[in-house]
Amino acid sequence: MRVFERLKAAAGDDWRSYTEHRFVAGLGDGTLPAAAFRTYLVQDYLFLIQFARAYALAVFKGRTLADMRSAHRGVSAILDVEMDLHVKLCAAWGLSPEMLEATPEARATTAYTRFVIDTGLRGDLLDLHVALSPCVIGYAEIARRLAAAPAGSAPENPYREWIAEYAGDAYQDVAASAIAKLDDLGAYSLTERRFEGLTAIFAQACRLEADFWQMGLDESR
């Protein structure tokens, strides 16, 4: 079984609480309150800045040029593509770059991003990629599922652009490479004993993703 599938199976309930969160259901059927989505968008901008730092750490931790180049492509995908798209999406929701910059991080944003960075600092490249994987691969899986349901791409769903972005080929390719990277790294450093520690990292990242959705709901009330 692929490393990612094993981690997902081992973290079962935490994976489901993240990918089937009430916020996700609201994106899918369009019932998510707009205020919750705006709160989420602002925090996700701050999240992406820190996420780029986490990917940059993967360049530093790379053992081979191939590792370093693939991590570098990740940094560039965030800084040059995803952030631009994010700013455009924010503008469509009435959120200016000035406002994005001026908002402080919510605790859920700080907790999640610094957990990923710390995991990478104290561990090796496999630990770091496992900590990153619920974000990268989780969003691809969520968006694929939402896009496949009629309500997810209905013209009246205000979140269809968000769904289409993450369900699109470019992002799905990024997620497929992340799955391959885990197999790649696992092939030379994944022992049975180590798998337990990796599952703990993966499950914690899933819980922090669920908290991130929840923050969108709670902080917009």
Ligand SMILES: Cc1ncc(CO)c(N)n1
């Ligand atoms: C919180 C969060 N997780 C994952 C992604 C996917 O990049 C994102 N943009 N935000």
